[in-house]
Amino acid sequence: xxxxxxxxxxxxxHTGFRMAREQGRPWVAVHVExxxxxxxxxxxxxxxxxxxxxxxxxxxxxxxxATVSEGLIEEGGRRGVAQxxxxxxxxxxxxxxxEHSRSQEAIRRSLGVRIxxxxxxxxxxxxRTVQTGADLLGVALVIAALFTALGFPGIPPVFALGVGYxxxxxxxxxxxPASLAAMAIFVTRFITDPFPFQPEDWTNGLYLAGALAxxxxxVLLVDRLHLETRLLRRREAETLLVMLLGRALGRCSTARExxxxxxxxxxxxxxxxxxxxxxxxGDGWLSLPEAPEAPASPRPTDLLPQFSDAASRAEPFEPLxxxxxxxxxxxxxxxxxxxxxxRLEGGRPLAQESWGLFQSLAxxxxxxxxxxxxLEAAQQARLDTESERMRNTLLGAVSHDLRTPLAAIQGAxxxxxxxxxxxxxxxxxxxxxxxxxxxxxxxLLSDLLDxxxxxxxxxxxxxxxxxLDEVVGAAVLRMEASNGPLPILVDLPESLPLVPLxxxxxxxxxxxxxxxxxxxxxxxxxxxxxxxEPGAVQLEIADRGPGIPxxxxxxxFDKFFRMPxxxxxxxxxxxxxxxxxxxxxxxxxxWVENRPGGGARFRISLPLEGLPPAQxxxxxxxxxxxxxx
Amino acid sequence: MSQPLILIIEDExxxxxxxxxxxxxxxxxxxxxxxxxxxxxxxRSHNPDIxxxxxxLPDLEGGKVLQSLxxxxxxxxxxxxxxxxxxxxxxxxxxxxxxxxxxPFGAEELLARIRVALRHATQAALDTPVLQCGSLxxxxxxxxxxxDGVPVRLTPLEYRLLEAxxxxxxxxxxxxxxxxEVWGPVGAGQTHYLRIYMGTLRRKxxxxxxxxxxxxxxxxxxxxxxxx
Numbered sequence: 001x002x003x004x005x006x007x008x009x010x011x012x013x014h015t016g017f018r019m020a021r022e023q024g025r026p027w028v029a030v031h032v033e034x035x036x037x038x039x040x041x042x043x044x045x046x047x048x049x050x051x052x053x054x055x056x057x058x059x060x061x062x063x064x065x066a067t068v069s070e071g072l073i074e075e076g077g078r079r080g081v082a083q084x085x086x087x088x089x090x091x092x093x094x095x096x097x098x099e100h101s102r103s104q105e106a107i108r109r110s111l112g113v114r115i116x117x118x119x120x121x122x123x124x125x126x127x128r129t130v131q132t133g134a135d136l137l138g139v140a141l142v143i144a145a146l147f148t149a150l151g152f153p154g155i156p157p158v159f160a161l162g163v164g165y166x167x168x169x170x171x172x173x174x175x176x177p178a179s180l181a182a183m184a185i186f187v188t189r190f191i192t193d194p195f196p197f198q199p200e201d202w203t204n205g206l207y208l209a210g211a212l213a214x215x216x217x218x219v220l221l222v223d224r225l226h227l228e229t230r231l232l233r234r235r236e237a238e239t240l241l242v243m244l245l246g247r248a249l250g251r252c253s254t255a256r257e258x259x260x261x262x263x264x265x266x267x268x269x270x271x272x273x274x275x276x277x278x279x280x281x282g283d284g285w286l287s288l289p290e291a292p293e294a295p296a297s298p299r300p301t302d303l304l305p306q307f308s309d310a311a312s313r314a315e316p317f318e319p320l321x322x323x324x325x326x327x328x329x330x331x332x333x334x335x336x337x338x339x340x341x342x343r344l345e346g347g348r349p350l351a352q353e354s355w356g357l358f359q360s361l362a363x364x365x366x367x368x369x370x371x372x373x374x375l376e377a378a379q380q381a382r383l384d385t386e387s388e389r390m391r392n393t394l395l396g397a398v399s400h401d402l403r404t405p406l407a408a409i410q411g412a413x414x415x416x417x418x419x420x421x422x423x424x425x426x427x428x429x430x431x432x433x434x435x436x437x438x439x440x441x442x443x444l445l446s447d448l449l450d451x452x453x454x455x456x457x458x459x460x461x462x463x464x465x466x467x468l469d470e471v472v473g474a475a476v477l478r479m480e481a482s483n484g485p486l487p488i489l490v491d492l493p494e495s496l497p498l499v500p501l502x503x504x505x506x507x508x509x510x511x512x513x514x515x516x517x518x519x520x521x522x523x524x525x526x527x528x529x530x531x532x533e534p535g536a537v538q539l540e541i542a543d544r545g546p547g548i549p550x551x552x553x554x555x556x557f558d559k560f561f562r563m564p565x566x567x568x569x570x571x572x573x574x575x576x577x578x579x580x581x582x583x584x585x586x587x588x589x590x591w592v593e594n595r596p597g598g599g600a601r602f603r604i605s606l607p608l609e610g611l612p613p614a615q616x617x618x619x620x621x622x623x624x625x626x627x628x629x
Numbered sequence: 630m631s632q633p634l635i636l637i638i639e640d641e642x643x644x645x646x647x648x649x650x651x652x653x654x655x656x657x658x659x660x661x662x663x664x665x666x667x668x669x670x671x672x673r674s675h676n677p678d679i680x681x682x683x684x685x686l687p688d689l690e691g692g693k694v695l696q697s698l699x700x701x702x703x704x705x706x707x708x709x710x711x712x713x714x715x716x717x718x719x720x721x722x723x724x725x726x727x728x729x730x731x732x733p734f735g736a737e738e739l740l741a742r743i744r745v746a747l748r749h750a751t752q753a754a755l756d757t758p759v760l761q762c763g764s765l766x767x768x769x770x771x772x773x774x775x776x777d778g779v780p781v782r783l784t785p786l787e788y789r790l791l792e793a794x795x796x797x798x799x800x801x802x803x804x805x806x807x808x809x810e811v812w813g814p815v816g817a818g819q820t821h822y823l824r825i826y827m828g829t830l831r832r833k834x835x836x837x838x839x840x841x842x843x844x845x846x847x848x849x850x851x852x853x854x855x856x857x
Contacts, residue, residue: 435735442733462849465821467828473839474846490839494832498821504715504848613821 009049010240012087015118017056019085028079029053030061032071044268052244069103073110085116164218172223179215183208238357241269245361249368253375258368259288270354271345278338278369295325300339303327319358321349328358330366337369393560401444401572405437447574451559454581461505461585465498465613468530475510486518487525496530498613499537499606505582512575513541513602520545521599536605544599553592633747634658636677638668638694639709640687651736665689669697677704679746684710684717692720699725705746715849722803722850729801745799760795762856765834765843767795776834786811787830794854803851827852
């Protein structure tokens with residue numbers, strides 16, 4: 001694929017994409033920059049096409065070469081292409097045509113590939129040209145007929161046609177010498193009698209004046225045709241740009257992305273830098289993209305009132321030019337979304353012919369911004385609903401689980417205060433109940449607080465390089481302190497590396513997991529193992545309990561989730577959710593598997609990230625320092 | 630010392646209501662103060678043998694009260710704090726508090742801590758060079774360590790670490806305190822030194838390193854040599 005810089009190139013890009021898709025091959029879009037052949041504006045435009053191609057799955061390349069064919073041959077040879085698709089505008093004369101076929105031949109020979117040439121002239125313009133040509137011919141024939149009827153030879157119309165062609169081909173300036181030359185030829189060649197030319201002969205004078213008027217009329221017609229063609233081409237390019245921008249904006253999901261797309265497209269379009277100004281958090285206004293920084297502008301809140309409804313509906317729409325920048329308000333039905341700030345090279349104002357385009361881009365941007373805002377609002381609404389639902393579940397679970405121990409404590413305490421003395425055994429039993437239930441309450445509250453703080457990010461993890469032995473030891477000890485000796489088999493190889501973890505949090509994880517395992521299999525030992533894997537340490541806690549059905553393997557880590565069989569065991573379903581949250585802020589993973597031979601097996605993978613701490617000073621057993629004399 | 634005097638500086642009435650009878654019933658004299666200012670004044674006028682100080686006082690920061698007390702008193706101070714105040718606890722311990730209790734706590738735990746603190750205060754006065762806890766015997770004068778009479782060979786750093794813990798036997802020693810005493814200024818912030826040496830020390834002293842009996846971990850705070 002060889003890309004030019006004209007707006008029509010988009011058709012070439014799309015054709016390339018279609019052909020590549022039909023043939024199921026990868027494709028490369030190439031722009032060859034021939035030094036001195038394109039303006040910076042055209043180069044920017046070409047970048048837009050290359051980007052479009054890359055969005056359609058092409059690899060892209062930007063080459064510099066002495067000629068297009070040279071560049072294509074080099075790049076094609078390097079990549080081993082099978083086919084070259086070139087766009088071509090109508091040849092401007094035989095030399096152009098020859099040049100075209102020569103370079104094609106060179107490419108074909110060097111690469112040994114098929115070349116597909118795609119005519120790129122828009123059909124609309126061609127019909128217009130043909131039509132205007134027919135008009136011209138018609139006018140010329142009518143005049144010729146008139147002249148013949150008056151007894152003059154019908155030659156002048158032919159000259160007029162010639163002059164018209166010159167004007168069409170090389171512009172109006174050339175038409176004046178051309179008509180003079182035509183007249184000279186006419187006077188010297190056709191007016192033979194009387195010769196030399198007699199200005200007194202009124203018929204000849206009339207003849208000449210008529211011929212001159214006619215040629216100028218033809219020139220005017222041709223000129224208008226040119227103007228219209230140019231306008232048409234520009235509109236086509238503009239429509240295309242607006243369409244492409246619309247598509248790019250359609251993919252944006254944040255205001256930042258909108259700003260980036262705008263800045264990029266406007267650079268290609270106006271050779272200008274663009275910024276999006278819109279309200280941020282609080283009173284401040286954001287200016288995006290941050291780099292390069294936008295030139296200082298008046299406060300957007302002061303600018304906005306200048307874009308009254310009437311002003312932005314005025315025809316022609318006139319953007320605001322202040323300092324070195326052009327501004328347009330991005331105002332939708334929901335009020336002002338922001339401002340678009342544009343700085344052209346040298347700080348000049350935007351040309352009037354571009355005002356309309358600028359406005360339509362502003363409209364597109366407004367739509368994109370509004371869409372982004374609604375998207376955010378919808379997301380927020382979803383989050384709100386979710387957290388509302390969470391709150392309800394939480395309230396439901398908490399109120400029940402808080403009330404049960406409270407009821408027991410209240411009941412036990414009031415029984416103890418009854419005037420009738422209770423038997424000693426009952427009294428002690430009630431006291432133990434008050435102690436146990438208050439401990440349960442305390443545990444529930446701290447679990448709830450922990451989870452809330454973990455999930456809201458209020459707990460800052462403090463990772464330190466630690467030995468797992470110590471964390472495991474602390475957890476086992478704390479469990480045995482409240483439950484008495486437990487059958488926990490610990491297997492930690494001495495070769496285990498230091499692991500970066502938050503001791504207090506990871507201890508909580510182990511306590512929750514060991515506690516669960518013990519609760520579900522009180523008779524059999526719980527096994528805790530750890531081993532090193534590349535980049536991580538794996539921890540396993542395995543029991544011989546009833547296990548967890550596979551369909552709950554994910555859900556057991558959800559808040560308040562309890563398996564149907566555990567609904568009566570007094571838990572609230574927070575323990576594993578806390579484990580999940582803690583492991584997550586460690587950057588690790590936690591999951592549960594069925595243990596071969598029965599039971600559940602929880603695994604934790606903790607990443608060994610960062611540099612392990614520096615080596616310690618050497619410390620040996622000195623031969624002199626004996627522990628006993 | 631008959632009937633040691635305890636000063637409780639605690640703003641919550643319900644906690645005072647539980648503490649006063651529990652302590653009085655165990656042969657302690659009890660004084661209470663509800664604010665930091667009152668507490669400081671009572672400490673000066675009564676010179677209590679031990680002070681229980683709540684970190685969450687309404688008028689003064691617990692740390693401030695502690696600093697003022699430590700300017701003139703070497704008497705044991707036990708911090709009472711809520712959960713999740715690890716930073717405050719460590720700060721208070723580094724400022725010279727002897728131990729801490731985390732709310733909610735039981736009466737047994739409270740009494741045990743008070744006993745250790747008082748014993749430590751009297752022991753420091755006696756300057757006993759030999760520490761015997763369970764099977765572990767540590768002779769600070771002769772620099773000897775043995776388990777059930779069997780000598781244990783320690784490297785110099787391991788010994789210094791055990792010695793630093795023994796000087797606070799039964800009380801918590803913060804990471805910063807241990808690092809400073811064993812490694813000096815270069816140890817500041819290098820808690821992994823401490824963890825590694827604690828690991829090797831446990832393997833030499835503890836019968837089961839994953840169920841430490843002597844060298845207990847106080848998560849996020851430090852270590853404690855258990856003497857019970």
